[in-house]
Amino acid sequence: MWQAAYITLIALTLQNALALVLALICDRGIKFGNGYRVIFFIPPVLSGIVVGLIWNWIYNGNYGLLNHWLAQLSKWMHISYFSNLERAWLADPRTALTSVAIINMWKGFGWGFLVLLAGLQSIPRQLYEAAKVDGANAWQSFWRITVPLMIPTFGIVSIMTILGAMQIYDIIVSTTGGGPAYHTEVPITRILAAMRGNLQFGYACAMGLVFGAILLSVSLIIIKLSRKLNPLTG
């Protein structure tokens, strides 16, 4: 549970901050904006299994691309710092969970980007022009116009991120399978283990229901909160 919460926390902060920055850049009008949009949404349409297997190969301890690059970097800079970092990323208890969180982030940020961009584009342009006439700088108009009006969108994005990351399963099973030594175990793998390994169907079902209830109440709280903070409804 806490391990899924860690993955969720990274998704909620880093991934959505990245998505917001990208959406802001795209919203202000940029050349090839549409092209970037298409590319950013490729990872979200892929299957979690395929994504996990690709990254499994990149993170591989002996033949992986990441270690290969670290070694090259060390050789090129003549210091051993980077080659000392080399490891079997997914088999090392210290890095396994963060490595999985990064995969999850890679797969998810395109989705957040698209939803945030939609939210940004629904803000009327006149508001910004009016603020400019009144002498507001870019920083002020971001905090006074963009952020308040984006609160409903932030609410949606956080619910989607939380639900998606807490229920992470495909990526786990195709990379670590919950290991090493349960360091990447998440609610769904636990439920499945109770169900298939020990055939405790009642216990598994109870865990599922409690977990489902937690997710549901968290999303309801966020909905309430975003209603309250929203200047138009609250």
Added chain:
Amino acid sequence: MSKKIISLLKHSFMILMSAACIFPLLWMISSSLKTQSAIFSDMSLFVLRPSWQNYITAWVKGNFGIYFLNSVFYTVTIVGGIVLVSSLAAYAFARLEFPFKNFLFLLLLAPMMIPIPGGFVALYVLLNKMHLINTRIGYILPQINAGLAMSIFLLKSFFEKIPRDLEDSAKIDGCSRLGIYWHLCMPLAKPALAIVVIYDTLYVWNEYLLAMLILSDKSLMPLTRGLMIFRGEHVTQYPILMAGMCIATIPIIFLYLLMQKHIIKGVMAGAVKG
């Protein structure tokens, strides 16, 4: 001058992120073309002598041919089922009068609010009691069910927007209820249907959890499950595994690129409404 620098910075950031998105995929494709001996030593992205043999091995010996056809079969039947059932139900909810209509509608939408983990154990037990474990129908029905709520919701609001006058004039011309649904409402609802079809196709093609729970016979498995089985049996045959992954991925990317306008529009419209 400073504007130019900022624009340059922006573009380089965007290009960096795009590269991060695409690179793992290119890496997968290039790995799938390397030979078993080259894959452990050759780290280059471009393969000089591509070995297409991997794909043939994956397709024939790795069973990916069977998995591929299964995936296509499941996707077509499940998406077809969802569209048929949900459009009929949505039409009924939008246009017909019957007792407990609103209550039934809420009952149908309830599953949308309940996260998956609450349900799949019970689903497994249910299917087991019905002797549907390890059958095609046992894999297809739950997924049709899972897709219904969302698409009924979408289609109902779309059907309600169709002007009643149009339907009345069709009725005067002698069209039956079902005729109106089929000849008038379905063609008019094409944009909404497109969203339903694309979403459910992506979802079903990528589905793994149910496939793992329900199917244990190799001849019944879709691609995602097949990949994991292959990895379990041949741990070190990376090039063939990568070829299998390409077989699983390339159709969906192709579909995405073909339909990207609809998909992106759908996500963005859904986000603003929600």
